[in-house]
Amino acid sequence: MSKQERLLMLSDLMLLAVAVVWGTSYGVVKSALVFYPVLGLLALRFGITFVLLSPALRHLRATDARTLRGVLFSGVLLLGIFLCETFGILMTRAANAAFLISLCVVLTPLVEWLLLKRKPSRVEWVAVALSLLGAWLLAGDGELSLNPGDALILLAALLRALTVCVTKRVMRDSALPPLSVTVVQSGVVAFGSAAAAWLFAPQQWQAVPSIAGHAAFWGYVGYLVIACTLFAFFAQNFAIKRSSPTRVSLLMGSEPAFGALFACIWLGERISVSAWVGGALIVAASILATVRWTALRVSAAQA
Secondary structure, eight states, X not given: OOHHHHHHHHHHHHHHHHHHHHHHHHHHHHHHTTXXXXXXXXXXXHHHHHHHHGGGGGGGGGOOHHHHHXXXXXXXXXXXXXXXXXXXXXXXXXXXXXXXXXXXXXXXXXXXXXXXXXXXXXXXXXXXXHHHHHXXXXXXXXXXXXXXXXXXXXXXXXXXXXXXXXXXXXHHTOOOOHHHHHHHHHHHHHHHHHHHHHHHOGGGOOOOOOTTTOHHHHHHHXXXXXXXXXXXXHHHHHHHHHSOHHHHHHHTTTHHHHHHHHHHHHSXXXXXXXXXXXXXXXXXXXXXXXXXXXXXXXXXXXX
């Protein structure tokens, strides 16, 4: 196995881990919002991330203006994603949010085809179809009445597809480390959330809960910062540099299955049998996207 193949396998495993982590994030965010409002939580979560990763900003000195504009634009898109996602989670069930965000898997090949001129392979289209069917079943026998929160999650799914493709274009043409991209994106989300609270919703800017009296809240924030932001965004940017946007989205397509499972265990939300079947199909789609079919055919021919 070549070094490039080992790196691709590592990025695949990291993305599957991101799917697990982000799947749990919907229930954790919903729990954290009991203590602190949306914009304040986003500013706190990404502000801590920005401070922790700030040493990586030194790499920006050797970056050209075009790359910097691209990274900043991806940060703005990410801000839009988290505004839509977090307000959406506040207004809908965690299981609904986990399902609807999975439609990013269906949208990404279309956005990639449009922006990067890469036509998805037949296997990828099959995986997309499986993922869409699984997401439909995960909704509960295909019956999903959309509320304003669901609409925001749908918009977040579209922005996710766009962000993956924009980040791919930036990473493809630049030697900027994934960690530097992560810190810039985190800074944009943190400062953007704080600015939105200050200008448009001052009631969202409240005193931070004390550590002594709100240990659960700080536990949620710690998990969101370390697992769902530091690890997840580094892993995603690392993988995007080495893979296609469609493959990245498919590998993270099992996120709603883990999200529904966690919502069931953590929040007590009821999940139907058809929803579990849908989750299994989504996981199968991720596995289908992971297997290198061309390599298998070559190995079989040589055997």
